[in-house]
Amino acid sequence: DQQVKQNSPSLSVQEGRISILNCDYTNSMFDYFLWYKKYPAEGPTFLISISSIKDKNEDGRFTVFLNKSAKHLSLHIVPSQPGDSAVYFCAASGNYNQGGKLIFGQGTELSVKP
Amino acid sequence: DVKVTQSSRYLVKRTGEKVFLECVQDMDHENMFWYRQDPGLGLRLIYFSYDVKMKEKGDIPEGYSVSREKKERFSLILESASTNQTSMYLCASSPPDRGLSGYTFGSGTRLTVV
Numbered sequence: 001d002q003q004v005k006q007n008s009p010s011l012s013v014q015e016g017r018i019s020i021l022n023c024d025y026t027n028s029m030f031d032y033f034l035w036y037k038k039y040p041a042e043g044p045t046f047l048i049s050i051s052s053i054k055d056k057n058e059d060g061r062f063t064v065f066l067n068k069s070a071k072h073l074s075l076h077i078v079p080s081q082p083g084d085s086a087v088y089f090c091a092a093s094g095n096y097n098q099g100g101k102l103i104f105g106q107g108t109e110l111s112v113k114p
Numbered sequence: 115d116v117k118v119t120q121s122s123r124y125l126v127k128r129t130g131e132k133v134f135l136e137c138v139q140d141m142d143h144e145n146m147f148w149y150r151q152d153p154g155l156g157l158r159l160i161y162f163s164y165d166v167k168m169k170e171k172g173d174i175p176e177g178y179s180v181s182r183e184k185k186e187r188f189s190l191i192l193e194s195a196s197t198n199q200t201s202m203y204l205c206a207s208s209p210p211d212r213g214l215s216g217y218t219f220g221s222g223t224r225l226t227v228v
Contacts, residue, residue: 009154032214043118043204043219044157089156093214101147101172102217106156 003027004092006105014113019077021108023090026071030092034102035064035075038087047088048075080112117141120205120220127227133192135223137205144210146188147217148172148180151202163188164210195227 005024013019023033031052036044050057050064050073057064063076077084087109091102121136139146145164149157149172159172161180169180177199181189188207192199202224206217 006156034216036216041123041221043206043221044217045219046216049214049216091157101159101162103159104149104157106154 002106003030004090004103004105006088006090006108008108009106010109010111012111012113013080015082016079019075019080019084019110019112021075021077021088021090021110023073023075023105024071025073025092027092027094027103028071029094030103032093033064033066033073034091034093035062036089036091036104038089038107044089077110080110082112082114085110085112118205118207118218118220120203120223122223123221125223125225127192127195127225129196129227131192131195131227133195133225133227135190135192135203135205135225137188137190137220138186139188139205139207139218140186141207141209141218142185143207143218144185145208146182147206147208148178148188148190149204149206150174151204151222157204160190195225197227199225200227201225 034049035047037047038044048059048062066073087107089107090105118139147162148160163169163182179191204222205220208217
């Protein structure tokens, strides 16, 4: 039972254009969402997060949008750069169990071409 | 610079061997986690711990056990390694805020069971 889903395993965009990575979730108890970025042979690193009381959060070139009614979030990267090429994981947290461990999606591999 | 250190980057073990994966963090974090990453499946939680000598099963605990004798160290044990445990193993730690500040991950251990 995959509670957090990233249905696109890969995405390819041109440098300078927008990258949009999507994530869907099924558990309405989730109230906090995060995006992680992972390069090969490295651990994932935290990128940006959003609370369910917001519908948008920006940090430089990265913006996360949350649509609670659709149980959908997206990460926008503008403009995309070759160094953004990595695997991106979305994750969700809910205050319904002890500690509220993060549940991760399957990941989307982004390739930004020069 | 805060760190999560995994003792080995690459390991090759034989089927049936007992395997120990070690993880040490220097951030005085209460929470520690073991995930495995497989293509198309994302990050799946094996075990986690919210305190010394405390452990909780994640989503895929079968074939694994853990040990947390000291706050900074969280060990993953494969009691009898099998080929389906060939994977990338990632350790993470976080303060007790249900992941809101983001996990800090180690660089991972690529385990191959032959």
